[in-house]
Amino acid sequence: MTSPDDSSAPRPPENTPETGYAERCYRSAAGIGGGVLLLVIGAWLGGDAIVRGEGRTPWLTLAALLCGVPLVIAFTLRPAVWAGENALRVRNPFRTITLPWASVAGVRAGYSSEVLAGGARYQLWAIPVSLRQRKSAARRQARAASEDVTGTLSVSVSGFTRAPADQAIDDLRELAERNASRPGAQGEPEVRWAFELIVPAVVGLVLLVVLFAVA
Numbered sequence: 091m092t093s094p095d096d097s098s099a100p101r102p103p104e105n106t107p108e109t110g111y112a113e114r115c116y117r118s119a120a121g122i123g124g125g126v127l128l129l130v131i132g133a134w135l136g137g138d139a140i141v142r143g144e145g146r147t148p149w150l151t152l153a154a155l156l157c158g159v160p161l162v163i164a165f166t167l168r169p170a171v172w173a174g175e176n177a178l179r180v181r182n183p184f185r186t187i188t189l190p191w192a193s194v195a196g197v198r199a200g201y202s203s204e205v206l207a208g209g210a211r212y213q214l215w216a217i218p219v220s221l222r223q224r225k226s227a228a229r230r231q232a233r234a235a236s237e238d239v240t241g242t243l244s245v246s247v248s249g250f251t252r253a254p255a256d257q258a259i260d261d262l263r264e265l266a267e268r269n270a271s272r273p274g275a276q277g278e279p280e281v282r283w284a285f286e287l288i289v290p291a292v293v294g295l296v297l298l299v300v301l302f303a304v305a
Contacts, residue, residue, distance in 0.1 A: 150298070157291050
């Protein structure tokens with residue numbers, strides 16, 4: 091998943107009180123900001139249509155909000171990645187995947203960030219890949235290398251000129267290698283569906299179809 095600008099970088103690791111995932115948390119600041127903005131606009135326009143609308147307009151608006159709000163939350167506010175000592179927890183739009191470190195076969199970032207575990211591939215929505223950031227990081231590395239006379243400066247700063255998504259993937263890969271042998275890091279991947287978002291979105295969509303069908 092490619093982001094158009096640098097603001098899509100995942101937020102730096104932060105502490106979280108959740109048991110078993112207390113070390114690092116990655117989220118997209120741009121996604122959160124965009125989601126809040128969309129919800130505010132939707133509440134403003136939807137509220138106006140419900141209060142001032144005539145005929146079927148209020149009902150159509152309610153159905154659209156019931157369908158749209160969960161989708162906005164799912165794709166913008168919900169994605170997060172928690173990395174603890176025993177497991178990696180990936181919260182994507184409609185699923186939460188708990189991956190004990192021993193089950194993680196690899197973590198990579200191509201055009202999107204992915205983790206391989208249990209013979210399956212899971213996308214890390216909270217760590218978007220930005221080609222623009224990669225190009226910018228490559229230019230900084232090239233500039234540092236050209237200005238380095240001794241040949242040691244570029245090596246020392248290379249870790250600080252990585253694109254944020256690539257650096258996050260490197261951190262997760264290191265955690266997977268370091269913690270895979272821990273007794274508490276054994277087990278198989280577990281997947282839980284976010285029915286609290288799926289159900290209202292489907293109900294809203296069905297209501298929209300019914301309202302348009304009886305028009």
